[in-house]
Amino acid sequence: MARGTDVADDPVPDTARPTDEIVDVLIIGAGASGAAVAWSLAETRMRILCLEQGDWVKPADFPTNGRDWEARRYADFDVFPNRRARDTDYPINDDNSIMKIANFNGVGGGTIVYTAHYPRMHPSDFRVRTLDGVADDWPIDYWTLEPYFAENDRMTGVAGLAGDPAYPAHQPTMPPVPLGRTGTRYARAANRLGWHWWPSDIAVATTEYDGRAKCINLGHCTPGCAQGAKASVDITYWPHALRARVELRTRCRVREITTNERGMASGVIYYDSNGVERFQPAEMVIVAANGVGTPRLLLNSASGRFPTGLANSSGLVGKNLMLHPWPQVFGYVDEELDGDRGPQTVMWSKEFYETDPSRGFVRGYTLQFSRGTGPANEAITSMAAGRLPWGRDHHRAYRALLYHRLQIGVACEDLPEEHNRVTLDPVLKDSSGIPAPKIDYTLSENTLRMMEHGIARATEIQEAAGAQNISCSRTVLNSPGHLLGTARMGLDPERSVVNEWGRCHDVKNLFVVDGSIWVTSGGVNPTSTIQALALYIADSIKKRLTTLFD
């Protein structure tokens, strides 16, 4: 590898601050993208270190081990860090955002608490300027990523069914999750309307896979899988990466990336598990801290040489935040359905995914069909929505809801807008004194029209399924934690933060591999594409080792 840094040049050293031994590659964040890039680079035999601010989550710690499993999704396994408030979390000021920020800090990152719904982006998602005249095209396309999608599917273990006419051909690695009673009800309704549907690609093991046990329908994929059937990266990529001698240090919170007099990254300053401030030198730094954590870190790494934040000569670090507005439409039928007795998601419809100008908006959305929910959560969410009364009629009303729910999510593509952004909060700080991220986010007219169209179509299919008591929840509680776009990829250094293979335009030994680099958001859950991108960037690094920093 080319030698791009020299820690002796580093202006930061402080004799009072312990300095660790230099590593070749330093990865910040052990979530979906950090795990994938660590595993892929391990074959180079470089010394690779990953710093993660959270902990390992032991299978015995997951909520489905105990009788309070539903309550814990509103406590230590809440997807919203401001409520979860573990000591490994950082606060987020999202008061000025219609959508809240969901995440998880720990080995596995957001994959610990994701639904494992695992669609790929579509080919058209990479060409929105060319096809629809909005936003920008990506500098790469679906076919560039196709081999990495396949490699990622193999590493992750994906249940699904080949032959979906909404996608280019691909072969999931395991059979799909059962349709169940709920999926059958949806499917009949979709066929009645003549709409597309297909069993979802889901990162859940439906057979034993790579040492993981198969799904036994615990039903609560989101707050972690005690069975280990859900493919969170702590049990997919990380065991392989660790066996290949990648080092992973937990409870290490990075404060800033340092640079030397040549403008190259020289390492990071972080707080270790005892709260001691340390310096970790590195030849190359890869940021994998998600679409909020990454811009926060780059902005907090401002220096005399990089006064507006590291890698921010374009002024775009933190801007163009995309969050995937996700209305939910609920209905209730007279038949007992699956409820919480199976994986949460079952199938998708791409009927309204591609642009149709007659609809009054560009781009589109996925309809994501879910099973129901558990006894306590049915009561809590129905109480909040006004479906469940208190008092004498409570029991009768409740029994008409539990296990009778159809729940359809509308996964909308929101387009990049610079005023939707992550900045550093001037007041709020985390427990280490690092400025917290502040979120400003509004919905565009195009997005609002798309949402209303999707809500109307989801209502239509609810009615076709015979549902009654139909209602909709539009935004606040439906934030999926898809944090995208805040260090965008592109060929033009004035209009992007990283180049077409993830290297920062301004700092040639600094890479970003998480959802920050997305140019547009598509209308799908992003994890599959985030990980394919991370593998592609890792491969790009491996192919250029001798000229990497030129």
Added chain:
Amino acid sequence: MSAVEDPEAELTPAERRDLRRLAGFMIPASAEYGVPGADDEAIFTDIVRSLGRDRNDVRAALAMLRQIAGGEFADLDEASAEAAAMALLSREGPVLALGRAVLQCYYRDDRVFRSLGREPRPPYPKGHELEQGDWSLLDAVRVRSRMWRDVDGTGN
């Protein structure tokens, strides 16, 4: 941003009395369904023990209840107490947190679980059975032509 738990903010004896009476109005016992009310001793003990992150909101809701009652909620006659309870429960804000605190414990009680036809146990390790469903319904979709957009006219 939401507030996090303040471990010092324990309920006072008066707040506990009010909360227990309120819980009985929220979810009353039912002979028809064979279930206790949310003011049942075991369930109420679980509620108080599990307030956690909702404790401050629950206390705020109980303060609102006393305001609505115009004094001690515990001293009201049955009809007035029920009216005050329902007036409180029609509000939002901290009342939603109070509702969650009650429901998350009520709907994990063994007796309530059994009344719903469900074994009182955690999901793991036994899991659940899930039927396959009717896959023949997919035949109608399999015959559809390609839906994804051709980006460059070459079939890619």
